[in-house]
Amino acid sequence: MSDSxxxxxxxxxxxxxGEISFRYCAMSGEDDGFCWKILDCWWEAFDVENYLKxxxxxxxxxxxxxxxxxPKNKIASIxxxxxxxxxxxxxxSP
Ligand code: SF4
Incomplete structure (x- = not known):
């Protein structure tokens, strides 16, 4: 089920x-799945946890x-x- x-x-x-769409995040992870940071990145925009569930x-x-x-790995922390x-x-900046 996808919500445009x-x-x-x-x-x-x-x-x-750069600016990217949620659609990209949903297919940029391993095996064209969800990016591992998707919860971190989207929790403020909408109820991403329930959406993914x-x-x-x-x-x-x-x-x-x-x-x-x-815990975040070193690269994620950087x-x-x-x-x-x-x-x-x-x-x-002014
Ligand atoms: S890091 Fe965040 S914004 Fe970038 S692809 Fe992953 S979930 Fe999407």
Missing amino acids: RIDNLERHCPRLG ANMPEAAFQALMATADK LQVVEQAKKKKGEK
């Missing part, structure tokens, strides 16, 4: 550095949730710091 309103939502991607096989959803609960620095720099 959700599929067309856009946000800045911390991995790619309704649209993924139960085992895949549980695997994604288990990944989300793990990307998060870079993203925060970009935001701070943007806030200071």
Whole structure:
């Protein structure tokens, strides 16, 4: 089940550095599945957890949730710091 309103939502991607749609996030992970950061990236925009639960096989959803609960790996942490620095720099610009 796909929802075009959700599929067309856009946000800045911390991995790619540009605006991308949720549709891309839903097929940019391993084996053309959901990106592992999808919960982190979209929870503020809509109830992404329930959306995924309704649209993924139960085992895949549980695997994604288990990944989300793990501490961020080093690269993810570095990307998060870079993203925060970009935001701070943007806030200071006139
Ligand atoms: S879920 Fe993945 S592809 Fe989508 S914005 Fe986040 S990091 Fe980028």
